[in-house]
Amino acid sequence: MGKVYDLAVIGGGVIGLAHAITAARRGYRVLLIERERRANGASIRNFGFITVTGQERGASWALARRTRDVWAEIAPEAHIPIEHRGLYLSARSPEAIAVIEAFLATEMGDGCRLLGPQEFRSATGGLGSVDLQGGLYSPHEIRVESRNAIPLLSRWAAETLGIDILAETVAFSSLPPQIETSRGVVAAGQVIVAPGDDFATLWPERIAAYGLRRCRLSMLRLADPGVRLPGALMSDLSLTRYAGYAALPQAAALKARLLAEQPRHYANGVHLIVAQGADGTLIVGDSHHYDDLPGPFAPASAEDDILDEYARAFGCAAPPVLERWVGTYASADDRTYLVDAPADDVRLVIVTGGTGASTSFGIAEQVLDELMGEAR
């Protein structure tokens, strides 16, 4: 209190942090306001999978490449371990192979390649179903352990970049030059509002115009399977979920086949991501249920379907479940993120495609270029 900031950022998840960090690295005086003692929402509940391959073609794919580069640059400075790199997506039908081949023929396939079944198995410590046809390898991804990485990022932001963090503080308004908070009024020239899926506290009428809903996801931590994975794993279902593949014409035949074979997986919005932590345990998910107000009651069938897809894809039963949790994020049918300008010096930034860890820094650079009048 008493200080005047160039920029106040409301929301201490990965989107708010990315804006705060980007601005501070450009030399601005930054204040970050977060309702909780530390971020406790989507940003710490996700896979920490900074995904490039599979992102929607065009802007999202480019934002993800840039975001991955920023993560790789700052992670060592913030003492955040990169848990693994790259992606291995297993395919168990000719239709899935056709989608991978079509993907590789696009500009998004740059650096990626098709693996034969033996190559896939030897890369993944023997994982692969009996009907494995091959797989996609992408070198572009990195993965951090979000529950540790986000607090480390906050600490680095405060201790090294000099960002002031007001935790356990709610922002009730966001119009400069004075922002009302639960701890009093703070002064800032410009404001970023990054509220995640809080649609009610700030600019509710602006947010309502986008027709957002929430998506609830089920997540699991499984015991160490006894093999070291070379990167994150996915399976056929992901080829019909991630827009970078799913928008390709070849994906229609795969989806028809999978819908016939695994209808409940689709009803639960299940596809498979497997990421291994430094201790060998696996973060595995996820399901997708959409609602205005998704309750905390996740169906057991979603968990069953995730574990079933693990067994189908990798030809072995999933290891025992150690932890379960749900997370929610903002969702839109027509966009992967939104940047709204409720006032000249305020930007509202919400990622609506479930890809905030993967696109945060790229979005922040573009938003700040425009807000701070910097042509880069």
Ligand SMILES: Cc1cc2nc3c(=O)[nH]c(=O)nc-3n(C[C@H](O)[C@H](O)[C@H](O)COP(=O)(O)OP(=O)(O)OC[C@H]3O[C@@H](n4cnc5c(N)ncnc54)[C@H](O)[C@@H]3O)c2cc1C
């Ligand atoms: C289970 C799960 C798995 C996912 N996996 C991935 C993945 O692997 N890769 C990927 O790229 N993305 C993934 N996502 C999506 C990604 O996590 C989100 O897109 C991202 O975390 C959104 O970040 P955020 O900062 O906007 O929101 P949040 O993390 O929800 O943070 C918003 C913050 O704003 C604070 N806040 C809101 N209003 C106020 C206010 N008025 N005053 C003060 N504070 C306020 C809240 O307390 C909260 O901490 C996943 C999401 C989930 C739930």
